[in-house]
Amino acid sequence: MSNNARVVASGGNRPKPPSIRKSPPSFAWLGVLPFLVFVVLFLFLPSLSLFVGGFQDAKGNFTLENIRGLFTPFILNAYWVTIKISFTTAVMGGIVGFFLAYALVAGGVPNWVRSSLMTFCGVASNFAGVPLAQAFIFTLGRVGLLTVFLKEALNIDLYGQGFNLYSFWGLSVTYLYFQLPLMVLIITPPIEGLRREWREAAENLGATPSQYWWHIGIPVLMPSLLGSMILLFGNAFGAYATALSLTGGLINLVTILIGSQIKGDVLHNPNLGYALAFGMVVVMAVIMSIYYALRRRSEYWLKQ
Amino acid sequence: MSFLVLEDISKVFPTAVGVEKFDLSVERGEFISFLGPSGCGKTTTLRMVAGFESPTTGRIILNGEDITDRPPNQRNVGMVFQSYALFPNMTVAQNIGFGLKIRKEPESAIKQRVAEMLALIHLEQKGNSFPHQLSGGQQQRVALARALAIRPQVLLLDEPLSALDAKIRVSLRAEIRAIQRQLGITAIYVTHDQEEALSISDRIVVMHEGKIEQVGTPFEIYNFPTTRFVANFVGSLNTAEVEVMDPSAGIVAMNGIRLTSASDLKEKRKGDKVMIAIRPERIGFIAEGEKENVFDGKVENITFLGSVVRIQLRVGGTVFNMDTFNRPSLQLPQTGDTVRVTCSSKAVLVLSE
Numbered sequence: 001m002s003n004n005a006r007v008v009a010s011g012g013n014r015p016k017p018p019s020i021r022k023s024p025p026s027f028a029w030l031g032v033l034p035f036l037v038f039v040v041l042f043l044f045l046p047s048l049s050l051f052v053g054g055f056q057d058a059k060g061n062f063t064l065e066n067i068r069g070l071f072t073p074f075i076l077n078a079y080w081v082t083i084k085i086s087f088t089t090a091v092m093g094g095i096v097g098f099f100l101a102y103a104l105v106a107g108g109v110p111n112w113v114r115s116s117l118m119t120f121c122g123v124a125s126n127f128a129g130v131p132l133a134q135a136f137i138f139t140l141g142r143v144g145l146l147t148v149f150l151k152e153a154l155n156i157d158l159y160g161q162g163f164n165l166y167s168f169w170g171l172s173v174t175y176l177y178f179q180l181p182l183m184v185l186i187i188t189p190p191i192e193g194l195r196r197e198w199r200e201a202a203e204n205l206g207a208t209p210s211q212y213w214w215h216i217g218i219p220v221l222m223p224s225l226l227g228s229m230i231l232l233f234g235n236a237f238g239a240y241a242t243a244l245s246l247t248g249g250l251i252n253l254v255t256i257l258i259g260s261q262i263k264g265d266v267l268h269n270p271n272l273g274y275a276l277a278f279g280m281v282v283v284m285a286v287i288m289s290i291y292y293a294l295r296r297r298s299e300y301w302l303k304q
Numbered sequence: 305m306s307f308l309v310l311e312d313i314s315k316v317f318p319t320a321v322g323v324e325k326f327d328l329s330v331e332r333g334e335f336i337s338f339l340g341p342s343g344c345g346k347t348t349t350l351r352m353v354a355g356f357e358s359p360t361t362g363r364i365i366l367n368g369e370d371i372t373d374r375p376p377n378q379r380n381v382g383m384v385f386q387s388y389a390l391f392p393n394m395t396v397a398q399n400i401g402f403g404l405k406i407r408k409e410p411e412s413a414i415k416q417r418v419a420e421m422l423a424l425i426h427l428e429q430k431g432n433s434f435p436h437q438l439s440g441g442q443q444q445r446v447a448l449a450r451a452l453a454i455r456p457q458v459l460l461l462d463e464p465l466s467a468l469d470a471k472i473r474v475s476l477r478a479e480i481r482a483i484q485r486q487l488g489i490t491a492i493y494v495t496h497d498q499e500e501a502l503s504i505s506d507r508i509v510v511m512h513e514g515k516i517e518q519v520g521t522p523f524e525i526y527n528f529p530t531t532r533f534v535a536n537f538v539g540s541l542n543t544a545e546v547e548v549m550d551p552s553a554g555i556v557a558m559n560g561i562r563l564t565s566a567s568d569l570k571e572k573r574k575g576d577k578v579m580i581a582i583r584p585e586r587i588g589f590i591a592e593g594e595k596e597n598v599f600d601g602k603v604e605n606i607t608f609l610g611s612v613v614r615i616q617l618r619v620g621g622t623v624f625n626m627d628t629f630n631r632p633s634l635q636l637p638q639t640g641d642t643v644r645v646t647c648s649s650k651a652v653l654v655l656s657e
């Protein structure tokens with residue numbers, strides 16, 4: 001008791017830390033310096049210049065004209081289409097990719113098959129732009145290999161049934177070509193992290209496999225699933241070359257608009273381009289906030 | 305018929321034989337340990353009872369029903385894993401109630417059962433904690449409660465304490481045994497720790513390379529090992545090969561030293577080679593007037609083990625350990641000394657193989 005009383009009494013003037021010898025100054029922060037320089041040079045400064053440029057006219061005077069210009073139906077539609085295609089391919093790629101990855105982990109495939117599949121996924125997830133668009137045109141275009149084969153050999157007329165590679169869904173299918181392997185690549189480690197004992201314990205307590213997934217597997221994976229899908233969303237959201245070379249300008253995407261404003265001949269208004277890009281940053285920030293909120297909720301058991 | 309019968313069970317893996325010719329009958333309410341070194345098939349056998357592995361041959365009969373081909377989620381046996389395996393996304397109470405929820409029991413019944421279980425493991429305050437907020441020992445108690453909540457017919461525990469530190473291991477094993485007694489539940493406990501097996505089991509099944517070596521009470525296993533493996537694995541018995549001199553009188557010779565054994569040698573003939581085993585604590589310094597089983601040994605090493613002092617003796621070609629109580633009055637020899645020691649004829653066990 002008396003001990004406690006003394007401690008309380010001395011609470012006012014904090015006892016000095018016992019170490020008399022000064023520890024040598026740490027230079028550990030020097031290690032992150034290159035990274036900080038990189039962030040400032042390649043992320044912070046460009047964003048800042050976008051932000052500034054978005055509020056300037058061609059002569060460099062302050063204006064809100066560009067921002068106002070974003071709210072025209074044509075541009076709003078571009079944002080809407082871009083968000084829609086990103087969301088669609090993120091969710092579809094996410095769900096299908098998850099099942100593919102799960103099959104890969106649970107299917108008991110030999111190790112070499114698995115590692116070569118993962119390598120393939122690594123390559124395929126980076127296959128985009130002009131070559132990807134060309135590849136799809138050659139296979140699924142109007143006179144593409146697969147289109148013709150289906151028509152001649154199996155009497156299935158893709159285009160007759162409403163499919164069009166140069167449409168929203170055509171572009172979605174093309175995006176899925178890199179979205180799917182990307183999902184497989186990033187969701188495989190978390191799936192492998194599910195412990196066999198959890199499933200066995202659940203089964204032992206009477207659960208069916210689907211009950212295990214519903215009560216344990218999916219909830220435990222949810223933060224990773226959300227994280228992966230946000231990555232896929234960003235991946236599609238920023239895609240440019242694939243869409244441009246596949247559809248020309250038929251599909252109205254924000255990135256294509258930016259391109260035509262900044263380097264186009266007909267529509268040349270770089271400052272509107274900056275404003276468009278700034279708008280994309282805002283959209284991404286909103287999406288990220290939603291993601292963080294969902295993630296916090298899905299990780300409820302870790303936050304206590 | 306016994307409550308749980310494993311009938312001629314074997315399990316062949318593509319690359320290895322897990323278990324061979326396993327026959328065991330377990331009575332209701334019995335606490336059985338599977339004891340053996342790593343890789344001897346303990347887990348495999350347990351997992352066959354739980355339904356996670358299907359036996360290559362043989363049948364498993366639980367309470368009169370053949371459950372050999374029943375899937376794990378319809379067996380109603382409770383399993384406790386070495387790594388706890390609590391569901392990380394559920395609270396302690398949800399973990400314990402999971403089995404009942406799956407069985408669609410009413411909310412109020414689940415709540416009551418969970419409270420009962422929490423009281424049983426003395427974690428009433430932790431119902432709303434998540435597993436990662438508990439210590440290893442607490443997590444394993446929750447895992448035990450979760451397995452017991454469904455009122456299983458058999459409780460299976462696969463090295464439940466091996467991830468915990470020594471002190472908690474001892475107190476928790478006593479707790480497990482007390483709970484098992486209190487509920488009268490039939491339990492199979494896998495361990496490679498002979499002290500653990502000896503201290504909590506009604507009977508021990510000693511396993512080696514997929515086969516049963518010996519089944520018996522801790523007393524039988526410790527005092528009357530029947531095979532060389534059991535003698536070596538349970539406690540550290542001294543073993544030696546000897547030659548039978550006189551089967552009817554139980555006299556054998558070990559490097560020229562005459563020993564009398566109280567074990568039955570009638571099956572043997574003069575000149576046969578047999579293995580004998582002597583517990584270290586049954587060897588003592590020679591007292592006045594002893595004549596039987598007296599031999600000399602050269603002291604090679606002396607180790608203090610707390611209440612016991614272990615003296616390593618070279619007797620002829622073999623090394624014997626001798627344990628003696630660490631009394632203040634003890635007069636210890638020096639390394640290099642030759643001492644004269646003895647043991648009773650009852651201490652000289654003849655092993656079957």
Ligand SMILES: Nc1ncnc2c1ncn2[C@@H]1O[C@H](COP(=O)(O)OP(=O)(O)OP(=O)(O)O)[C@@H](O)[C@H]1O
Nearest residue numbers: 317320321322341342343344345346347348349496
């Ligand atoms: N799934 C499997 N595939 C192939 N061999 C297996 C498999 N499971 C176990 N084995 C083999 O069966 C034998 C018995 O293994 P088991 O896991 O039952 O041993 P254990 O007694 O539990 O050992 P430990 O004390 O190390 O847990 C070992 O030789 C092991 O390699």
Ligand SMILES: [Mg+2]
Nearest residue numbers: 346347348462
């Ligand atoms: Mg094991």
